[in-house]
Amino acid sequence: MLVKDIMTSCVSCVKPDSTVSQVAKQMKQENIGSIPVCNDSGRVLGIITDRDIVLRSVAEGDNSLKAQDIMSQNITCATPSMNAHDAALLFSNHQIRRLPVISNDRLVGILSLGDIAQKNILVDEAGDALSAISKPNGLR
Template structure:
């Protein structure tokens, strides 16, 4: 099965010059925890609710802080024709839960979430395995000292 068969095609995104307040409002309106950051429909970053909390709120920055000041710039993507198994491996390898999907010209055409893999019977175990591998690092990093 290909990523294009599982991905969400209508993806909200924000721009680097948007404020983190605008990004948070978009996340609220579409009920998600991350947004691709795009310029000219090309992905240049990802911003998560966690990025906003840790890089802005915890640092005492205000709601007018630019998305570009908080976003992650290293973005792992795949194409619509990527095999779903390969996408799950990418998510596990890079410990990410969402994978922007871009066409051959680099334009955002969708997003694949770990939960999308779990909705298809043949990928349930693979999604669970990928989530376990993604969560391993997160759990070890959050150990209380």
């Protein structure tokens, strides 16, 4: 099975100059725990999680921060044609829960650890990834 078969293809993103408040409101409205940060051409620059907002903005008491200030950069991505098993290994190896899916340097979807588990695909790999992610590792 390929990533394109199980990814969520209708994915929104925020701009690097979006305020943290705007990002949080969009995440709340869409009921999502992370959101990619993309430039005007759809190239993924980073990703922001609800945890990033709490630890890098709220806990610091800085309301002036922008998405580019708190996003995780140099992120791991998948491609639509990647084998789902290989994607599951990325979750475990990089201790992440979500993978932006890119094609031709543009965001085309997102794959979550939950997508893999929900489809009953690679149950062992999904469990291994969740176990690896759950280990304390500091701020990511």
